[in-house]
Amino acid sequence: MNSDLECDVLVVGAGPAGSTTAKFAAKNGANVIMIEKRQEIGSPVRCGEGISKAWLSEVGVTPSSRWINVEVEGARIFSPSERVFEINEKHAGNEVGYVIERDAFDKALAIDAGNAGTEIMLKTHAIGVTKENGKVTGVKAKQYGKEFHIRAKLTVGADGFESQVGRWAGLPTNLQVKDMDSCIQYRMTNVDSDARYCDFYLGEVAPGGYIWVFPKGDHLANVGIGVQVSKLKNPADVKAYLDRWIDKHPGYAKGKKIDMVAGAVSISPPIKQAVADGIMLVGDAARMIDPITGGGIANGCIAGKIAGEVAAKAVKEDNVSHERLMEYERGWRARIEEKQYRNWLAKEKLVSVSDEVFDKVIDAISGHSVEKLNVLNILKLVKDKYPELTKEFEQFL
Amino acid sequence: MNKKLLHIVSKGDICLSCGACVGICPLDAIYLNEWRIEFDEAKCTRCNICVEACPVGAISIGQTTCDHALHPDLHFPGR
Numbered sequence: 001m002n003s004d005l006e007c008d009v010l011v012v013g014a015g016p017a018g019s020t021t022a023k024f025a026a027k028n029g030a031n032v033i034m035i036e037k038r039q040e041i042g043s044p045v046r047c048g049e050g051i052s053k054a055w056l057s058e059v060g061v062t063p064s065s066r067w068i069n070v071e072v073e074g075a076r077i078f079s080p081s082e083r084v085f086e087i088n089e090k091h092a093g094n095e096v097g098y099v100i101e102r103d104a105f106d107k108a109l110a111i112d113a114g115n116a117g118t119e120i121m122l123k124t125h126a127i128g129v130t131k132e133n134g135k136v137t138g139v140k141a142k143q144y145g146k147e148f149h150i151r152a153k154l155t156v157g158a159d160g161f162e163s164q165v166g167r168w169a170g171l172p173t174n175l176q177v178k179d180m181d182s183c184i185q186y187r188m189t190n191v192d193s194d195a196r197y198c199d200f201y202l203g204e205v206a207p208g209g210y211i212w213v214f215p216k217g218d219h220l221a222n223v224g225i226g227v228q229v230s231k232l233k234n235p236a237d238v239k240a241y242l243d244r245w246i247d248k249h250p251g252y253a254k255g256k257k258i259d260m261v262a263g264a265v266s267i268s269p270p271i272k273q274a275v276a277d278g279i280m281l282v283g284d285a286a287r288m289i290d291p292i293t294g295g296g297i298a299n300g301c302i303a304g305k306i307a308g309e310v311a312a313k314a315v316k317e318d319n320v321s322h323e324r325l326m327e328y329e330r331g332w333r334a335r336i337e338e339k340q341y342r343n344w345l346a347k348e349k350l351v352s353v354s355d356e357v358f359d360k361v362i363d364a365i366s367g368h369s370v371e372k373l374n375v376l377n378i379l380k381l382v383k384d385k386y387p388e389l390t391k392e393f394e395q396f397l
Numbered sequence: 398m399n400k401k402l403l404h405i406v407s408k409g410d411i412c413l414s415c416g417a418c419v420g421i422c423p424l425d426a427i428y429l430n431e432w433r434i435e436f437d438e439a440k441c442t443r444c445n446i447c448v449e450a451c452p453v454g455a456i457s458i459g460q461t462t463c464d465h466a467l468h469p470d471l472h473f474p475g476r
């Protein structure tokens with residue numbers, strides 16, 4: 001029996017971005033409901049499960065053995081001819097990180113949100129937003145076949161890549177096909193992954209993206225691919241690209257698959273507007289994924305904290321106007337936007353680079369310390385070793 | 398020709414419920430209901446974008462002469 005419900009802040013989607021938003025809104029005194037269409041938060045896992053460490057304390061998350069699977073020493077970037085560039089903890093510090101159990105991680109964040117006072121509703125699907133005088137006033141939801149209205153002073157769309165809340169509210173979150181990578185991943189056992197490293201394979205093996213091997217320990221690893229489907233002759237070939245790569249690597253070809261997931265990530269520049277009257281968007285719903293790495297957990301949580309804090313203040317003041325919510329818009333932009341934009345520019349360049357050039361770039365920088373490697377220094381090293389390539393990267397100099 | 402209707406078909410046994418098509422459809426014509434994708438035929442313009450975005454080729458847009466030729470895996474809400 002569901003009659004209509006009411007709250008201060010309604011969060012749609014219990015992923016990392018939603019749970020973090022809910023936690024900080026509830027902590028700061030708001031009466032919060034978070035709805036999730038799945039029956040189990042965090043499951044099934046649709047993720048490579050690699051994160052860096054640096055941002056966890058910022059969003060009040062303490063590393064826990066309940067969700068840390070492997071702590072890696074570094075990352076290895078493999079050029080098309082498999083020259084290796086290593087980024088290790090010594091050089092990159094907190095940028096290097098953990099391979100996590102994503103379902104346990106998402107649950108841990110939801111537990112924090114619940115402990116802060118958030119009401120959590122599972123198997124509850126938002127099917128539309130309601131509006132009054134152009135202002136969002138909550139959502140129409142469906143649970144166990146029954147439809148009802150959840151009236152909220154402020155609605156937060158944290159509904160991931162497939163986000164509909166933003167579109168229902170009229171926010172510009174549409175993507176072009178070239179601004180997304182389609183991904184497929186196997187969890188494989190009996191593989192020769194190195195538990196010290198997250199590995200990335202670049203070039204024609206994965207047009208517009210990369211192949212990743214993230215170790216889960218004991219010869220177990222997430223082996224996945226993300227590609228820009230617009231770069232493939234046949235978009236349905238994503239799986240074929242991954243299978244081909246596995247076949248060519250004996251250490252993986254002998255592996256056994258124990259699960260398979262697919263998904264999509266945006267690789268777009270930051271969106272123009274993430275707030276309107278009565279509504280805010282966070283995480284993948286606001287296309288906050290890093291266009292170079294395809295990782296979105298960190299940005300989703302960082303923005304979620306800001307969103308939750310602003311939400312609590314705005315409902316307390318009884319002012320959820322677009323102008324009031326600009327505090328969140330300015331906050332997430334100050335923290336995330338510049339890097340997302342810069343990485344988008346760099347990604348646009350990277351996806352046009354040939355295998356030959358990739359090999360030379362990796363060759364030029366391997367052996368140098370990451371500490372000193374910003375884009376400019378990389379270009380200088382490339383210029384010294386392969387002066388003929390300078391033209392390729394002129395725009396960045 | 399003008400009697401022919403374009404229709405959109407999802408092959409349920411291939412679909413991995415990844416949501417790529419849902420996130421990319423410019424007209425909000427697709428959604429995931431539990432783990433099955435549904436099309437809202439009234440909103441769909443047959444722009445082909447979802448077909449391009451699907452990593453496993455589970456969607457196709459075909460032609461039919463029958464107004465109600467629905468693939469068994471397809472479920473149009475409201476019908």
Ligand SMILES: Cc1cc2nc3c(=O)[nH]c(=O)nc-3n(C[C@H](O)[C@H](O)[C@H](O)COP(=O)(O)OP(=O)(O)OC[C@H]3O[C@@H](n4cnc5c(N)ncnc54)[C@H](O)[C@@H]3O)c2cc1C
Pocket residue numbers: 012013014015016017018035036037038042046047048049050051124125126127158159160161162163164183184185224261262263264265282283284285289294295296297298300
């Ligand atoms: C294959 C793959 C590998 C990835 N690997 C990594 C990685 O290694 N590291 C990394 O940082 N990022 C990775 N990402 C990206 C990462 O998964 C996302 O950035 C992250 O999940 C974003 O969190 P979120 O909370 O914004 O959205 P999500 O985690 O997608 O959560 C959204 C939630 O909203 C729910 N929902 C959606 N619609 C509704 C509705 N209408 N009503 C109610 N609930 C709804 C969904 O069920 C879901 O639980 C990967 C993505 C993919 C596809």
Ligand code: SF4
Pocket residue numbers: 405421422423424425426427436440441442443444445446447448
């Ligand atoms: S063809 Fe275009 S409008 Fe129709 S469902 Fe696919 S993406 Fe949406």
Ligand code: SF4
Pocket residue numbers: 262407411412413414415416417418419434450451452453454455456
């Ligand atoms: S993009 Fe393809 S595999 Fe993914 S949900 Fe849509 S039809 Fe299914």
